[in-house]
Amino acid sequence: MRYMPFAVALAWGCVGGAHASASLEALIRKADLVLRADTAAAVIEMKVKTSSYSRTMKLVSWADDRGQTKRALIKILGPALWRGYGTLKIGAQLKLYNPQNDNVTVVGNSMLGDSWMGSHFTNDDLVKETRLASHYRFEQVRTWQADAPAGGKAQYYLINLYPKPTAPVAWGRIAYTLWQRAGVVIPERADYFRKANDKRPQRRFEFTNVKALAGRLLPTLMKATVTKKPGEYTTIEYKHLKLDLKIPAGKFTEQALKR
Amino acid sequence: MAQGLTKLAWRNLGRNRRRTLITASALAIGTALTIAVIGLIDGMHAQLIHTLTRLDLGHLQAHQRDYRRTRQLERTLPHPVEVRRALERDPRVVAVSPRVHGAALASSGRRSLGVSLFGVEPRSEIKITEFHQTIRKGRYLDDDPTPWPRGRALTAAEAVDDERLTQQAEDAAIAEIEGDSQSKTAATPARQTRRQQTQRLARAIAPPPKRPPRVLIGKTLARYLAVGIGEQLFVSTQAVDGTMTELAVEVIGIFESGTTAFDRTRVILHVGDLRRMLHLDGRIHELAAVLVDLDRADDVALSLAGTVGPDVAIASWGMIQPTIRHVQQQNAAGSLIIMLVIFAVAALGVVNTMLMAVFERKREIGVLKALGMTAGRIVRMFVAEATLLAFFSALAGALLGLLLDLYLHQHGINLSANGKTTTVMGIGMGLTLRAKVTAFGVLMPIFVLCAVTLLASLYPAWRAARLKPAQGMREV
Amino acid sequence: MNVAGEDQSSQASKAHPDLIVRLRGLTKTYRQGAIEVPAVRGVDLDLARGEFTVLAGPSGSGKTTLLNMVGALDTPTAGTVEVDGQTLDQLSATQLAQMRLQRIGFVFQAYNLIPVLNAFENAEYVMLLQGKTAEMRQRVVSRVLAQVGLADLASRRPAELSGGQQQRVAVARAIASAPALVLADEPTANLDSKSATELIELMHTLNRTEGMTFLISSHDTKIIERARRVIWLEDGKIVSDSAK
Numbered sequence: 001m002r003y004m005p006f007a008v009a010l011a012w013g014c015v016g017g018a019h020a021s022a023s024l025e026a027l028i029r030k031a032d033l034v035l036r037a038d039t040a041a042a043v044i045e046m047k048v049k050t051s052s053y054s055r056t057m058k059l060v061s062w063a064d065d066r067g068q069t070k071r072a073l074i075k076i077l078g079p080a081l082w083r084g085y086g087t088l089k090i091g092a093q094l095k096l097y098n099p100q101n102d103n104v105t106v107v108g109n110s111m112l113g114d115s116w117m118g119s120h121f122t123n124d125d126l127v128k129e130t131r132l133a134s135h136y137r138f139e140q141v142r143t144w145q146a147d148a149p150a151g152g153k154a155q156y157y158l159i160n161l162y163p164k165p166t167a168p169v170a171w172g173r174i175a176y177t178l179w180q181r182a183g184v185v186i187p188e189r190a191d192y193f194r195k196a197n198d199k200r201p202q203r204r205f206e207f208t209n210v211k212a213l214a215g216r217l218l219p220t221l222m223k224a225t226v227t228k229k230p231g232e233y234t235t236i237e238y239k240h241l242k243l244d245l246k247i248p249a250g251k252f253t254e255q256a257l258k259r
Numbered sequence: 260m261a262q263g264l265t266k267l268a269w270r271n272l273g274r275n276r277r278r279t280l281i282t283a284s285a286l287a288i289g290t291a292l293t294i295a296v297i298g299l300i301d302g303m304h305a306q307l308i309h310t311l312t313r314l315d316l317g318h319l320q321a322h323q324r325d326y327r328r329t330r331q332l333e334r335t336l337p338h339p340v341e342v343r344r345a346l347e348r349d350p351r352v353v354a355v356s357p358r359v360h361g362a363a364l365a366s367s368g369r370r371s372l373g374v375s376l377f378g379v380e381p382r383s384e385i386k387i388t389e390f391h392q393t394i395r396k397g398r399y400l401d402d403d404p405t406p407w408p409r410g411r412a413l414t415a416a417e418a419v420d421d422e423r424l425t426q427q428a429e430d431a432a433i434a435e436i437e438g439d440s441q442s443k444t445a446a447t448p449a450r451q452t453r454r455q456q457t458q459r460l461a462r463a464i465a466p467p468p469k470r471p472p473r474v475l476i477g478k479t480l481a482r483y484l485a486v487g488i489g490e491q492l493f494v495s496t497q498a499v500d501g502t503m504t505e506l507a508v509e510v511i512g513i514f515e516s517g518t519t520a521f522d523r524t525r526v527i528l529h530v531g532d533l534r535r536m537l538h539l540d541g542r543i544h545e546l547a548a549v550l551v552d553l554d555r556a557d558d559v560a561l562s563l564a565g566t567v568g569p570d571v572a573i574a575s576w577g578m579i580q581p582t583i584r585h586v587q588q589q590n591a592a593g594s595l596i597i598m599l600v601i602f603a604v605a606a607l608g609v610v611n612t613m614l615m616a617v618f619e620r621k622r623e624i625g626v627l628k629a630l631g632m633t634a635g636r637i638v639r640m641f642v643a644e645a646t647l648l649a650f651f652s653a654l655a656g657a658l659l660g661l662l663l664d665l666y667l668h669q670h671g672i673n674l675s676a677n678g679k680t681t682t683v684m685g686i687g688m689g690l691t692l693r694a695k696v697t698a699f700g701v702l703m704p705i706f707v708l709c710a711v712t713l714l715a716s717l718y719p720a721w722r723a724a725r726l727k728p729a730q731g732m733r734e735v
Numbered sequence: 736m737n738v739a740g741e742d743q744s745s746q747a748s749k750a751h752p753d754l755i756v757r758l759r760g761l762t763k764t765y766r767q768g769a770i771e772v773p774a775v776r777g778v779d780l781d782l783a784r785g786e787f788t789v790l791a792g793p794s795g796s797g798k799t800t801l802l803n804m805v806g807a808l809d810t811p812t813a814g815t816v817e818v819d820g821q822t823l824d825q826l827s828a829t830q831l832a833q834m835r836l837q838r839i840g841f842v843f844q845a846y847n848l849i850p851v852l853n854a855f856e857n858a859e860y861v862m863l864l865q866g867k868t869a870e871m872r873q874r875v876v877s878r879v880l881a882q883v884g885l886a887d888l889a890s891r892r893p894a895e896l897s898g899g900q901q902q903r904v905a906v907a908r909a910i911a912s913a914p915a916l917v918l919a920d921e922p923t924a925n926l927d928s929k930s931a932t933e934l935i936e937l938m939h940t941l942n943r944t945e946g947m948t949f950l951i952s953s954h955d956t957k958i959i960e961r962a963r964r965v966i967w968l969e970d971g972k973i974v975s976d977s978a979k
Contacts, residue, residue, distance in 0.1 A: 041436040043429055052333050053500045058425055060432035077432060078425025080413070080460035081502065083453070098495070098505045099454065100461060105495045105505065110373030111364055118501015239429075242436050259450065270851035626847040629808055630861050630908075631836020633829050728808045728835075 290656025
């Protein structure tokens with residue numbers, strides 16, 4: 001699901017709500033389109049703030065969303081302690097590269113719950129490809145008019161996403177806020193609830209800094225917070241973005257991961 | 260008078276020796292079996308508790324308040340020095356040892372397995388757990404941690420260098436994204452330089468150990484990863500600050516604890532080494548203690564809890580692993596049921612024997628009543644007869660049960676038909692189930708049998724007491 | 736229990752101090768289905784201390800029934816039984832047991848010794864029930880066993896003794912507890928002639944030397960001939976009461 005690990009989402013890409021209920025389907029599909037491309041590459045700044053540390057990292061991500069097997073590569077650009085660390089995703093497989101001892105680790109089941117690079121995302125978040133359309137049904141909670149972050153009036157929608165009975169998903173409900181203006185649909189917030197009737201979400205993603213980048217209007221900053229850990233967050237901000245580019249050959253190989 | 264009754268009761272038992280012996284044998288065998296079952300159940304508990312306390316928990320543990328619930332690396336024990344001192348000062352505490360826990364992926368060649376890292380202080384840990392006694396190959400850990408230089412912050416100049424390197428990398432990335440053909444050719448040598456300089460800076464911040472830290476691993480893990488003594492394996496784990504640490508470690512000892520979970524997933528290393536790997540500095544997760552009296556662990560835990568401040572949780576092995584208590588309670592109920600079933604059968608035998616005796620001795624009872632024996636005394640006589648029967652049967656049974664127990668203690672029951680250990684509630688049982696002989700386990704069945712028999716004899720005794728003296732006479 | 740028993744006797748014995756047994760209108764009727772079978776019909780009888788009385792009569796004349804009622808083993812349908820000044824119909828089962836234990840000695844036709852106890856222990860048993868001390872039991876039982884001529888056979892069990900010997904043990908048991916009254920129900924019926932004669936002599940001797948009161952039911956002519964007082968029963972009634 002692309003809205004989740006935002007930068008990663010962009011890198012990973014995702015399938016849109018092809019079979020969503022008719023009226024909402026268009027909205028979801030358009031929101032998808034904002035963050036969607038066949039291929040993408042970006043330079044990103046990630047900030048992690050926890051109770052015990054805070055750090056800022058630069059990273060570059062490459063993603064190829066064509067075909068059945070989604071592929072992506074992330075390399076840390078700096079600072080020194082993490083420079084050269086890499087993550088390669090091919091389908092559901094995740095490999096981590098440590099330049100300090102030139103070692104590649106295949107992420108096994110036991111490590112899926114571990115945090116990715118100390119952020120509030122887990123390795124599992126990177127691997128899982130939840131398809132909104134096939135795994136969730138949509139239900140509009142309400143819609144209203146308000147000032148859009150990019151200026152002017154926008155139509156807001158709050159949509160509840162409930163997993164279909166057989167969907168292999170961890171969430172009982174996702175409350176998804178998005179707005180529409182002049183034919184463009186932009187996501188604003190997603191609250192993830194463990195159970196459908198939970199009062200407090202387990203985590204929240206907020207999409208802000210809506211501006212034009214790579215020829216599109218899109219939110220360029222995403223903030224992830226976890227309800228249980230107040231004061232902690234991870235933000236991801238696009239510094240540079242290119243969509244539908246030609247990705248150099250051999251980008252999604254172990255050699256590229258190590259390079 | 261009492262001795263008169265006892266004498267008569269005793270002599271009456273000798274009347275129909277065969278019947279008395281059959282009944283007594285049934286009672287004795289019932290008692291012996293009960294004692295053996297209780298011995299085995301007690302033995303199982305003792306083994307479970309031993310595995311639990313002497314291969315893992317110790318008798319008592321201190322943690323940060325939320326550590327046991329969350330198992331989060333950052334929830335380290337507050338004031339470890341003070342808490343350790345408080346524990347060591349307590350006369351009920353024998354030994355205390357600090358520990359750090361982590362989770363990692365251990366890999367060697369193409370195989371890898373999730374493992375738990377168990378950082379211990381080698382010298383004090385041997386007073387808590389017995390892993391050092393289960394080492395089958397190699398040796399135990401060294402007293403001192405692996406020499407491992409301390410990291411330092413970057414100098415101002417180095418920090419500038421670092422930023423420059425990041426900027427260069429970013430520029431190169433953007434150039435590649437934008438398909439700048441010129442960057443492609445220049446990229447490789449620049450990348451090499453960046454790598455070398457990064458390495459230098461990273462090693463200043465987080466230097467590697469002087470040699471691979473030494474670890475102990477279980478037999479199963481050693482076999483799975485195909486590593487032997489002196490060979491290396493890779494351990495990758497996430498430090499408390501979220502960084503991934505991948506480190507080569509050297510296997511210096513292979514242990515076989517008999518508990519599958521430990522032999523398969525536990526990697527034991529020096530607490531100092533694990534602290535470095537997890538970037539925990541001087542922090543620890545746990546203090547484990549062994550007490551003078553394992554059965555008093557709850558009391559000690561509760562009384563110490565008040566002295567160490569609200570951030571520190573002190574728990575006994577039973578509080579940490581309440582399942583074992585449940586097992587214990589269930590088994591206690593189970594053995595009670597077994598005992599009652601065995602003794603209910605015994606009681607039926609006693610009732611039958613005594614009713615036959617009453618029937619046979621109707622005339623004699625009439626005579627005794629005619630001679631002036633009261634109903635109460637007749638009841639007492641039959642109860643005495645049954646109780647004597649039960650008591651001596653129980654004594655014989657207890658002797659037999661004790662022998663059975665001792666045999667089961669010496670030789671045990673082999674639990675590992677195919678070399679695999681049995682676990683109860685996930686706790687390893689070891690390879691052999693041995694009976695545990697306790698005074699309670701031997702005396703209790705004697706007492707219960709006597710009590711049950713006494714109750715069972717009341718009905719026949721009452722029947723006897725109800726006979727009229729004249730009726731007895733008329734049978735003449 | 737012992738003390739209380741003695742208290743009662745001392746109070747009661749004031750009424751008829753010289754009488755050990757006093758029967759008035761004693762009647763016993765058994766039910767056999769719908770038919771009432773009278774066993775004893777309105778017997779009045781007084782026995783003085785030190786008497787040696789034989790209750791004679793054919794089988795079914797009510798001898799044993801009468802003896803059982805005197806021995807507090809059976810309760811009368813009507814009439815009163817006084818033994819040693821104590822009226823029995825007012826007593827509870829426990830008090831009756833006490834009465835038998837403290838005041839009455841029994842000798843049965845079939846000896847009725849306790850098979851698991853030897854001669855000494857059988858003779859001792861009633862004393863044991865009375866709560867006498869071991870020292871006293873030892874002394875008394877040795878004496879009575881000597882009196883009945885069984886001092887040498889004290890350690891034999893009933894199965895190892897002849898019928899006559901067993902009945903002597905029964906007599907020893909009856910007298911060892913120092914009863915006010917000894918009841919004997921056909922004591923010679925199972926004995927050969929010689930043993931029977933010896934037993935009769937023994938009882939007479941005891942009556943003479945110890946002053947013990949005997950009431951014996953019998954149709955044995957040897958006993959009847961030797962008795963000082965013979966009471967004939969027929970159909971539950973006294974038909975003659977003759978003293979020599």
